[in-house]
Amino acid sequence: MALSPRKKNVSKKGVVPKSPASRIPQKKNPISRQRSIKTVKTVKTVKTIKKRPVVEKKAKHVFPTETVKSVPPSQLPAPIPPAIQMELPENYGDNQIYLLIRDPYWLYSYWEIQKSHQEETLKKLGGSWDGVVSILRVFDVTEGSNHPSYFDIVIQNMCRSWYISVQPNHAYVVEIGLLHRDGRYAVLARSNTVRTPRAGMSEVIDEQWMAVDWDKMYALSGGFQVGKSSAELRELMEERLKGAISSGSGAGLVSSASSPVKIKKRGFFFWLECELIIYGGTEPDAEVTMQGRPVSLRPDGTFTLRYALPDGKFTFDCRAKSSDGVEEREITPIIGRTTERPAPIIKKGAKK
Amino acid sequence: MEKGFLSIVLHAHLPFVRHPEHEYFLEETWLYEAISETYIPLIHMMEGLERDRVPWRLTMSLTPSLMSMLRDPLLQDRYIRHVDKLIDLANKEIERTRFMPQFHETALHYFWEFTRAKDTFNNRYHRDITQAFRHFQDQGRLEIITCGATHGFLPLISRTESAVRGQIETAVRLYEDVLGRRPIGIWLPECGYYPGVDKFLKEQGIRYFLTDTHGILHASPRPKYGVFAPIFCPTGVAAFGRDVESSKQVWSAVEGYPGDYDYREFYRDVGFDLDYDYIRPYISPDGIRVNTGIKYYRITGNTDDKEPYVRAWAIEKAASHAANFMFNREKQIEHLYGFMGRKPLIVAPYDAELYGHWWYEGPDFLNFFIRKTAFDQNVFRLIAPSDYFREYPVNQISTPSFSSWGWKGYSETWLSGSNDWIYRHIHKATLRMSELAGRFRGQNGVVGRALKQAARELYLAQSSDWAFIMHTGTMVPYAIKRTKDHLVNFTRLYDDLTNNRLDEGFLRELESKNNIFPNVDYHMF
Numbered sequence: 001m002a003l004s005p006r007k008k009n010v011s012k013k014g015v016v017p018k019s020p021a022s023r024i025p026q027k028k029n030p031i032s033r034q035r036s037i038k039t040v041k042t043v044k045t046v047k048t049i050k051k052r053p054v055v056e057k058k059a060k061h062v063f064p065t066e067t068v069k070s071v072p073p074s075q076l077p078a079p080i081p082p083a084i085q086m087e088l089p090e091n092y093g094d095n096q097i098y099l100l101i102r103d104p105y106w107l108y109s110y111w112e113i114q115k116s117h118q119e120e121t122l123k124k125l126g127g128s129w130d131g132v133v134s135i136l137r138v139f140d141v142t143e144g145s146n147h148p149s150y151f152d153i154v155i156q157n158m159c160r161s162w163y164i165s166v167q168p169n170h171a172y173v174v175e176i177g178l179l180h181r182d183g184r185y186a187v188l189a190r191s192n193t194v195r196t197p198r199a200g201m202s203e204v205i206d207e208q209w210m211a212v213d214w215d216k217m218y219a220l221s222g223g224f225q226v227g228k229s230s231a232e233l234r235e236l237m238e239e240r241l242k243g244a245i246s247s248g249s250g251a252g253l254v255s256s257a258s259s260p261v262k263i264k265k266r267g268f269f270f271w272l273e274c275e276l277i278i279y280g281g282t283e284p285d286a287e288v289t290m291q292g293r294p295v296s297l298r299p300d301g302t303f304t305l306r307y308a309l310p311d312g313k314f315t316f317d318c319r320a321k322s323s324d325g326v327e328e329r330e331i332t333p334i335i336g337r338t339t340e341r342p343a344p345i346i347k348k349g350a351k352k
Numbered sequence: 353m354e355k356g357f358l359s360i361v362l363h364a365h366l367p368f369v370r371h372p373e374h375e376y377f378l379e380e381t382w383l384y385e386a387i388s389e390t391y392i393p394l395i396h397m398m399e400g401l402e403r404d405r406v407p408w409r410l411t412m413s414l415t416p417s418l419m420s421m422l423r424d425p426l427l428q429d430r431y432i433r434h435v436d437k438l439i440d441l442a443n444k445e446i447e448r449t450r451f452m453p454q455f456h457e458t459a460l461h462y463f464w465e466f467t468r469a470k471d472t473f474n475n476r477y478h479r480d481i482t483q484a485f486r487h488f489q490d491q492g493r494l495e496i497i498t499c500g501a502t503h504g505f506l507p508l509i510s511r512t513e514s515a516v517r518g519q520i521e522t523a524v525r526l527y528e529d530v531l532g533r534r535p536i537g538i539w540l541p542e543c544g545y546y547p548g549v550d551k552f553l554k555e556q557g558i559r560y561f562l563t564d565t566h567g568i569l570h571a572s573p574r575p576k577y578g579v580f581a582p583i584f585c586p587t588g589v590a591a592f593g594r595d596v597e598s599s600k601q602v603w604s605a606v607e608g609y610p611g612d613y614d615y616r617e618f619y620r621d622v623g624f625d626l627d628y629d630y631i632r633p634y635i636s637p638d639g640i641r642v643n644t645g646i647k648y649y650r651i652t653g654n655t656d657d658k659e660p661y662v663r664a665w666a667i668e669k670a671a672s673h674a675a676n677f678m679f680n681r682e683k684q685i686e687h688l689y690g691f692m693g694r695k696p697l698i699v700a701p702y703d704a705e706l707y708g709h710w711w712y713e714g715p716d717f718l719n720f721f722i723r724k725t726a727f728d729q730n731v732f733r734l735i736a737p738s739d740y741f742r743e744y745p746v747n748q749i750s751t752p753s754f755s756s757w758g759w760k761g762y763s764e765t766w767l768s769g770s771n772d773w774i775y776r777h778i779h780k781a782t783l784r785m786s787e788l789a790g791r792f793r794g795q796n797g798v799v800g801r802a803l804k805q806a807a808r809e810l811y812l813a814q815s816s817d818w819a820f821i822m823h824t825g826t827m828v829p830y831a832i833k834r835t836k837d838h839l840v841n842f843t844r845l846y847d848d849l850t851n852n853r854l855d856e857g858f859l860r861e862l863e864s865k866n867n868i869f870p871n872v873d874y875h876m877f
Contacts, residue, residue: 088777088839100508100775101546101754103762110776161772195547197754197762202572209576209748212691220688221578222596223569275448275627291450306444306630308452 097176097191104168104199109136110161111176113188121178124186131181136162141193142170152179168199274337278316279304285323290316311337356685356696357735357743358725359592360718361562363539364391364704365415365503367817368868372426376637379830383421384434385645387481390708391422392469393715395477395484398494401722408493408722409734412485412704413539415499416526417815419482420868423530428479435473438466438645441634445622445646454660455648461663462646486531495736497537498527498558501869504814505766507546507754511779514786515814517552518876522811522869524556529871536738537561539701541816542766543594543757550585560590560737562701563752566761568593570753580688580696582740583750591752592737597684598700601677609673610711613651614665617658618710620649647712670713674720682731697740698732701757771822774813774835781810781842782877788849789877802854803874805862806845812866813838838866 097111125132136153155162155176166172172194177187201218211217218224282288284301295318297303313336321328366386371377394412401408421427442463449455477484488494500506501522510516520538527535537560538553545563553561560582568579568591575583579593602608621643623635636642649658650666681698688696707714725734758765767775785806792803813835821831841862848854 086836086840088836089843092780094780098511098776098779100763100767102764102767103760108767108772108775110772112776161776195754198570198572201570202574202750204573206573206576206748206750209573211574211576214574216691217576217578218569220691221569221580221593222565223578273627275630306448307450308448308455310452312451314451 095189097174097189099172099174099191099194101194101196102163104197105165107164107166107172107174107194107196108161109164109174109191111189112160113176117188118178121186121188125178125180125184132178135177135179135185136164137175137177137179137185137187138164138166139173139175140167140170141173154179166196168196171195274309274339276307276309276335277304278307278318278333280318280331282320283322287321287323288319289321290318292317309335309337311339354695354730354733355689356698356732357740358598358681358685358698358700358732359411359735359737359740361411361413361497361539361699361701361737362394362704362707363413363415363499363701364418365413365499366418366421366705367815368417368421368502368812368866370421370424370427370865370867372865378636378642379827380427380430381434381642383427384431386705386709387422387431387473388435388438388466388469388645389712390705390715391481392472393708394704394718395472395481396468397715397719397722398484398488400719402488402491402493404723406723406726408726409495409736409739410493410722411495411497411537411736413497413499414482414485415503415539415541416501416523417503417868419526419530422482423480424867425479432470432474432479435466435470437634439463439470441622441644441646442466458648458661458663459646482530489531489533495537495738496527496531496535497539498523498535499539500541501526502811502815503541503817504811505542505544505756505763505816505819506540506549507544507756507763508766508775509778509782509814510546510549511782512786512877513552514789514877515782516549517555518807518811519814520552520556520558521876522872524558525871525873526869537736542820543567543701543755544763544816545591545752545756546754547751550587550589550591553589554587558589559741560592562592562594562699562737564755564757564761565594565596567591567752567755570755571750572753573748573750575750576748577692577694577696580692580698581694581744581747582697582737583748583752585751586749590737590741590747592697592699594701594757595698598677598681598698599702601680602700602702602706609677609717610706610714611651612669612673613653614662614669615651616647616661616666616712617649617651618647618712620647620658622646622648666713667716670716671720674717674724677717677721678724678729682729685732695743697735697737699737765823766816766819768823770825770828771819774819777835777839778810778813781813781839781846784842784846785810785874785877788846789874792849793875798854798856798859799849801863802845802849802859804872805859805866806842806849807872807874807877808866808868809838809842809845809862811872812868813842841866 091114092112093114094112095114095117097109100108100110102108122129122132133154134157136155137150138153139148139150141148153162153164164172164174174191175187176189177185179185201214201223278290279302280288281300281302282297284297284299286297286301288295288297288303290305295303295305313334316333316335317330318332319328319330364386366382369377369379369382371380398410442459445459446456446463449459472484473479473481485494485496489496500519502519504515504519506516506519509519519541523538524535527533534557536558538558540549540561540563543562543564545561545567550561565579568575568583571583571591575581579595582590582592584590600607602610623631623644623646624641625648628641631641631644632639634644648661650661652659685696685698707718711717722734725732755761756763756765788803788806792799795803815834818831818835821827844858845862848858
């Protein structure tokens, strides 16, 4: 995953093009060009958020799509045979816009418009970009309202997706189009229709199934905690997983595959453990015991034992018996550990 | 006579992670850890209940991607390798801790648990533990439900009907192959429901699905009994809603049982704690410390100075939490019974991996709870969702609300600045798959194989896990790589098919690597 800074790619000119149509499809790499327009210099994370100038206050910032994937042409080993092509297409050659539901208040739309289609459409408005902007026209097509209303969001020409603020339990369809200053409008593509979720209890009641107390039933069912409790463990997991990032190692979805070693509140820590290694050797076919338990020997007759050693005095009763049972030897190391822990020395006047 | 019912539903899922091209692959350990810590302990629990003739009823979803991995010979071999290493390490630990009684007991416990896990896996179920679950389903104790083929979040991948139908139908076919019958219920991936999805369930004869609380509460018309009775979608498929109260007691980080100070601390593992040279053979081969599964400390409190884990105390605590959970359900059900004038059903769904993997004592808790429920009370009875219709065949007709059990309850986890870029590509691949299926009907030979592989790549790209990981912000490069790889593979197969220039070597490589759903049917698209 290339997340390296893209300074190379930033145009210092910072000219906002008048004619978007002249720019969209020609470039192999619209995203990087887009960056130059926005004067964003580096890509730090995938989540880079950029505010875009908007006319409609409903418009929200948009996330540049696929920022992570674009590589400035200068860095591409050219030409790439299809066999090792590991990047996704920037452009599928479609003219389309599509809507997805994020929640009762937000929709997500993405689109793809070809340069030729844009230019043809522009001809309907006179063929010049003077006074023409690209817009998203968001229609509220909720059934029951006779006059479908709409609002417009002005979009930058390089942008390819947008989050749209909407109302719960309404139906929407979105068009991407060109709007002339004089009010004339030409559509480039029209989306699917979606209906946002309800954000509360339904207003529809079935008289066959009347409840005594709707609010109480709702409360008993935990209705006032919706969204809060839904994923508490997931949040906990996310917290834990995020904790893992900061330590520089990854952690698994389910697994702790790698997780923070020690999270210390202060910058400095020190710990120490003691282990004792006892090793030795005898005839490979001898029987060796430690505290009465058999010890396995390597093929050459050597062995190694390892113990966590707490404070105290320990006697290690180790015996070896020859395979013919004639001879037995005993070696008994006696090991003591005491640990002193003087109070930490903190130098005064030292930099924190 | 009882006054109500409780359905515990465990959702067992892992994304399809299988890398034959690497000798060791970190993300594969998700599966191995879940087998040792969750699936096998649950099987042991079920065996114990059977042995002691305890009446019980439990519901579990086994997702098609998980079942596929559990039945894969390569991963089975690798699990044996994994558990052998753990047995070896535990053995060394028994010796190393001989003069540290506070750890020695726990080391013995691990040695016993790993040895037993291996025996169960290898000798008793011949490496295929799906057959253990099948046994308990055939006994009428466990209700196994299905899920989307690769856990695709249906509200966001439904660009075409066939995308959704494919997820459901492929899942049902695999279920039938592995478990010998058709599924009666489904766990919609991430509980992601949108009005209309039930149509595809009905086509497959699935009778019910689970939703989050607000999926039912915000249904229309208003559901008379809240989440305490299922509703029928206009198609006749039933929707069961999650109960918040019972979930919270287990799930919540703050109030929940798993955070108890006597339970095992997840984040102190010998993989990080012990001398590097000693632990080196048991961590990642490249020398990076990872968790091994041997952990010696209890949660202790909000402190870094952890106390040693005392297994007996933890088990004692699991028993008292089980008693508390039962008591609370009794009170809840008695209260609801009075208020509703009908027996309420409490549906308590959890991620299966919570039990054992995250909450080490979770399977013990469940074991105590099931046994106590069977013998120590008569206020409620454990049932599977499908049992409910025997008691109440008539239920309200209402359309559930669009919902999921993700953060904030809708699509945001899988549709945010970190992952929204994937949908244009997934959708395009979906449309192209339909185009291919239409153009190449009934193809055999290499073209047929390429079409099947294209379908597999698309399914794998649809998995909600990748978007989830991108959202959580950890292991992100892997999730992005998986998404891209499958889409790039798909795109290449599409291009090659349309230009009539298939590369059989490339195809063979993909077939051996991404081998999920051997009998996948591309005609579904």
